Amino acid sequence: MKKTYRVAGHKFAVVMPDNDAAWNEMGPYEPFVCVDASDCLFTAELLEAMPDTSDKQKVTVSCEGSDMPRIELYEWRGQWLMEMAPLLEAPVRAYLLTDKTFQEAKFRILGSIRFSLGTSLMLMFAFATARKNTLLMHSSVTVKDGKGYLFLGKSGTGKSTHSQLWINNIEGCSLLNDDNPVLRVMEDGEVHVFGSPWSGKTPCYQNIDVPVGAIVNLRQAKKNTIRRMSLVEAYAAMYVSFSGYRFIKEMADGLHATNEKVVGTVPCYALDCLPDAEAAWLCYKTVSQ
Amino acid sequence: MKTKKGYRLRQLGKEYILVAEGLEVMGANQMISMNETAAFLWEAVEGKTFDTEALAKLLVDEYGISMEVAEKDVTALLQTWNKAGVIED
Numbered sequence: 001m002k003k004t005y006r007v008a009g010h011k012f013a014v015v016m017p018d019n020d021a022a023w024n025e026m027g028p029y030e031p032f033v034c035v036d037a038s039d040c041l042f043t044a045e046l047l048e049a050m051p052d053t054s055d056k057q058k059v060t061v062s063c064e065g066s067d068m069p070r071i072e073l074y075e076w077r078g079q080w081l082m083e084m085a086p087l088l089e090a091p092v093r094a095y096l097l098t099d100k101t102f103q104e105a106k107f108r109i110l111g112s113i114r115f116s117l118g119t120s121l122m123l124m125f126a127f128a129t130a131r132k133n134t135l136l137m138h139s140s141v142t143v144k145d146g147k148g149y150l151f152l153g154k155s156g157t158g159k160s161t162h163s164q165l166w167i168n169n170i171e172g173c174s175l176l177n178d179d180n181p182v183l184r185v186m187e188d189g190e191v192h193v194f195g196s197p198w199s200g201k202t203p204c205y206q207n208i209d210v211p212v213g214a215i216v217n218l219r220q221a222k223k224n225t226i227r228r229m230s231l232v233e234a235y236a237a238m239y240v241s242f243s244g245y246r247f248i249k250e251m252a253d254g255l256h257a258t259n260e261k262v263v264g265t266v267p268c269y270a271l272d273c274l275p276d277a278e279a280a281w282l283c284y285k286t287v288s289q
Numbered sequence: 290m291k292t293k294k295g296y297r298l299r300q301l302g303k304e305y306i307l308v309a310e311g312l313e314v315m316g317a318n319q320m321i322s323m324n325e326t327a328a329f330l331w332e333a334v335e336g337k338t339f340d341t342e343a344l345a346k347l348l349v350d351e352y353g354i355s356m357e358v359a360e361k362d363v364t365a366l367l368q369t370w371n372k373a374g375v376i377e378d
Contacts, residue, residue: 059312060312060315062315062316231301231302231304232301232304232306232320232322235301235306235320236306236320239308239318239320240318246308246310246311246315247295247310247311247312247315252297252310256299256308260301260302263301264302
């Protein structure tokens with residue numbers, strides 16, 4: 001069976017055997033189902049068995065922290081092979097094999113279906129859209145008065161907590177996505193934030209988009225202060241908050257172009273904060289002006 | 290001396306940044322802010338071997354300043370680059 005999904009305006013197809021258990025894990029993707037299957041950026045097909053890749057060549061390993069997924073990148077017969085583990089020290093639990101234009105991917109599930117599916121599709125989405133004015137972000141996003149507010153920060157900083165503080169203290173505020181929203185520079189130059197099937201531990205899979213009101217980089221502190229970031233500061237804060245292999249020149253160029261447009265268009269702030277209501281109010285009052 | 294591999298000069302509005310993008314420096318997450326003069330010199334010598342005098346000459350030709358002033362500026366700049374680890378002997 002083949003199903004097509006549309007996330008942030010980009011279509012992709014997933015191909016798996018009709019009765020495969022993995023379909024039961026596709027609930028988060030349901031709001032994104034798309035009837036028209038034309039013009040897919042990529043197709044990801046489930047493999048029952050991996051080809052023998054023992055002659056693979058190691059390229060690099062990436063991991064953003066001991067509690068973050070580890071991704072080993074190899075080159076194998078003119079393709080990229082990614083071996084993924086849920087944690088830095090964990091064994092490999094999923095394989096992703098893709099052509100170098102990121103159009104035809106095959107993946108293999110070893111452990112948790114959700115981890116394998118989510119990681120494979122997120123990586124493919126990030127790579128396939130890197131040159132299309134699109135960034136797959138690591139961020140928690142709230143919506144207030146029709147505008148999206150993105151909270152950035154290292155893992156464990158309190159992005160989700162800050163979103164919850166907005167929702168609990170500011171009337172008419174809701175969650176758009178808690179972990180992996182998508183930013184896209186639209187044709188008219190406006191920057192929009194989209195919900196996605198990937199939202200970390202919070203089930204919040206919304207197929208909607210809103211213009212971005214502000215981007216806020218969070219840092220834990222003993223008191224609450226906020227200031228506008230310079231262009232370079234904002235670029236750097238964004239740079240560590242989206243995925244992509246920068247050593248692939250075309251990908252780095254695409255990501256740079258989008259990031260440059262985003263930080264040139266959207267007001268970006270640095271918020272030093274406590275996990276309290278006052279932080280949410282200070283932030284909201286400043287960034288919604 | 291020479292520039293280290295893996296760094297990429299990026300323009301951001303009117304500003305310049307040197308970004309660690311290559312496999313050689315992957316994981317460094319390093320970014321160095323550069324003014325127009327520094328960016329001009331980096332672009333001129335990227336991937337090549339150079340010395341203080343060569344850079345100073347480039348400045349003299351481009352900006353019409355004296356060799357003495359140019360050498361002083363280049364010495365300060367090279368210290369910054371050295372500290373940032375973006376050049377090597």
